[in-house]
Amino acid sequence: MTDIFTKSELDRRTLLRRAAAVGLLATPAVSMLSACVGGSDEGTQDQATGTKSADNPLGIDPKAGVEIVIFNGGLGTKYATDVDTPLFNKKWPEAKVTYSQTEEISTQIQPRINAGNPPDMINNSGSKLMDFGAIVKAGQAADLTDLFAAPSLDIAGKTVAETLVPGAVEQGTYDGKPFAVNYAYTVFGLWYNAALFKKNNWTPPATWAEFTALCDKIKAAGITPFGYAGANASYYMVRALLTSAGKIGTEQVLKDIDNLKEGAWTNDAVKQAAEAWAGIGKNYINKTFLGLRHTEVQLQQNQDKVAFYPCGSWLENEQAKDTPSGFEYAIAPYPSVTASDKLPATAINAAAGEIYFAAAKGKNPQGGKEYLRTMLSKEAALEFTKLTKSLTVVAGASDGVTISPGLTSANDAVAKAGKDVFMGYLFDTWYKKLDDESRAAANDLMFKDYDAAKFCERMEKASQAVAKDSAITKFTRS
Structure with missing residues (x-):
């Protein structure tokens, strides 16, 4: 330390x-x-x-x-x-x-x-x-x-x-x-055991191609490459997906979502992020995680049964009693989805x-x-x-x-990101109906249908329903 x-x-x-x-x-x-x-x-x-x-x-x-x-x-x-x-x-x-x-x-x-x-x-x-x-x-x-x-x-x-x-x-x-x-x-990102990675000569990925290639190696080693708990922590996945969308198209993508702008959920940045993450769900996640709670999946990571876990920097403390000696928490920014992402691979959500x-x-x-x-x-x-x-x-x-x-590790990641640290989104605290729908939609995307277009259309419909509901007080973000 x-x-x-x-x-x-x-x-x-x-x-x-x-x-x-x-x-x-x-x-x-x-x-x-x-x-x-x-x-x-x-x-x-x-x-x-x-x-x-x-x-x-x-x-x-x-x-x-x-x-x-x-x-x-x-x-x-x-x-x-x-x-x-x-x-x-x-x-x-x-x-x-x-x-x-x-x-x-x-x-x-x-x-x-x-x-x-x-x-x-x-x-x-x-x-x-x-x-x-x-x-x-x-x-x-x-x-x-x-x-x-x-x-x-x-x-x-x-x-x-x-x-x-x-x-x-x-x-x-x-x-x-x-x-x-x-x-x-x-600080939010991909959490992993640095000791496990050092042992296997694995390097945290900067690009999506590196991410999937590493997931293949991890899978071949008998470890689930990526996982989160569908029962009560699907919002971790929502943040991962939208962080990727923000890196593809800048934080303006997330501001448009917060402001209930028509077409915000169906723009190319969100579509590309959803498609990339759907591939991770289809090929590298344990399907039983859909019914598990967050601490159950996190315990599996402590046992080196799961490599990457999307979460915030509270994770280390939450798992303190179950973290074995020698396990070394570390964080990596979500890798770039495309070669033309407007924010660099080091950009991070915090x-x-x-x-x-x-x-x-x-x-x-x-x-x-x-x-x-x-x-x-x-x-x-x-x-x-x-x-x-x-x-x-x-x-x-x-x-x-x-x-x-x-x-x-989290502070080092923020320092490396420099000016490319972004706050993320606010709709989850502003509009509970939209937050609930995003959690359910993320689970379907990652565990069931792997359909990015369906995810985007579903969220666009939910967003516009909120926008048109006069009983819901609206907030704006500039």
């Missing part, structure tokens, strides 16, 4: 500066709210408040309890129980933090939001995350303007916003106001993500914001990285720290 944070910091800042330039200018197309999220004020509970001061900039009640719910996935939950909550109680010892975790956020939390009794701070993530665009439009997410304007807990002379990498606030902004903290900084928000109608929304302010302290961010092997949006929080092989 090597210390690479200092030399990569400029690259990380450059990346999120470019993410900020995306300009998430969300504009409501209609006034109707999603039927699944209650928007009325009936039954709103009394909310805890306190007196604002230099030491209490958000005006919380120092004795009021705070309820938080954390998604238990790739990042685990120890950062909340072992770091954030103790830090919060160090400053507010009389404020009891009630903690719970779940793998199904929408199942557990959506009914409480609808009933007007939500937790104060929620980590909205996972395969069953809630439709956050609908939550914002229903007035259920608290405006975080005061949080970002508040002073940092441990970086003197700076507001919370001023301690974050450029673009961090903008990525949680809707209709010109911030409603979410996108906390984790994630961005701030993992939504955390305060519930506007909770018992203690200001307490929820104060908990987020704790998370955005330098101390909390550093400990988060140590525990999860994932970076945060707190600028420089991990400088000078020696990190794991996987995260070192």
